[in-house]
Amino acid sequence: MSIDEAKVRAFLHAQPQWLYDHAAEFNLRPIESKILSFQQGKMQVMQRRTEKMVSQLVQMLGNADANHTLMTKFMAFDQRLLSVNTLTQWQRAIRDGLKNEFALTYYALKIVTAVPKNVRVPATLLAEDRIKTIAEKLTAPVCGTLPVAALLELLPEQPRLESFLQLPLLWKDQVLAILVIGHEDEAHFTPDMATEWVTAMAENMAIVLARLLKLVR
Template sequence: MIDAIDPAALAQYLVDHPQFFEQQAGLLGKVKLSSPLTGKTVSLQERQMEVMRDKYKALELQMADLIRLAQENAAIANKFHGWTQALLKAQHGADMPRALIDGLCNQFSVPQATLRLWNLAPGHGTEWYARGISDDARLFANSLLAPYCGSNHDFEAVRWLDDAGSVASTVILPLRSGGTAFGLLILGSPDPQRFRADMATDFLIHIGETASAALAALRA
């Protein structure tokens, strides 16, 4: 009576003796396996080819996903570059808020955008970007430790947009200098999926930091 062979021991033996199938080449054509793809019986070589094809397809999908992400990141980088160029072209400090807002709308196809600033240098207090700011809005700005991205819950800051009633999703970015907020940048869209709560905010943080640096010259 033949003792049962331990499958693990047999597998380890084949790993330890890779020359086995070289010495017993005829076995490769005799070993038959069931194919999970067709349900038919195939040779060991055919089954190995199926496994390799599956791995190749998985690698193709991963590569396609990486290419897509790279293309999306390159497109975002180009838009960001165009926006910063528009900021650099602003001739005077007072032109910066409008250049910043228009650049965001044009480069990133944002339907609506605006900003408000406080603690400004003399001469800027009557400008559009310094009007209608409540103490609550300033407290809200200082409480934002990260960009807000998601549904519009009738925020005061969103009401600063020209067509606030149509805004379904929004981004609210605190503008900071030395850790203290001196303004808010608001983006709005009628599409509830344009700005979602589960979106990554790394790029939005870069926008907020760049905007803060560009507007620093207007501060007191």
């Protein structure tokens, strides 16, 4: 039987452990230092894998803690909304929730839908036509560093705000209001950030607003 030496060498290079495992069959005595070196290599690989698993576990636990904390904050925010009976109370609940639960104090809240004549709305909640036009085009939260100029004008000039959240309050595919939030940290609201939580928060604000505007029958 012909033996292809190149193939044998290639096999042994690809499977170095094989020769050590079958050394006795061929009456070979591998150099002890080589065995030790190989075993050390295996241990190092196992150690790296273990460290990676530990790192992933720590991250998972950290994410779980972060998610729990975030969920608690949103629940506290929603709890404020449940007790409101007027638009003034609704406005105050959102203000206090943003400040106390999320440390967000730079924001603008405007109602952009038509308001029934028999509903009293605080003047600070009324939106100009240009704001209504902008808000009507929003179908989902928008995060980033540069909002529409008209929305930026709703926020204070000082301190300098670097990142923003534009949050439409949707009810039955209709934009009832818009919440614009600014932050001094440019990395606080980024285009790639997850928006599931703020979307749920917007839905709850919109549901309460629809009731206060007597849109719910």
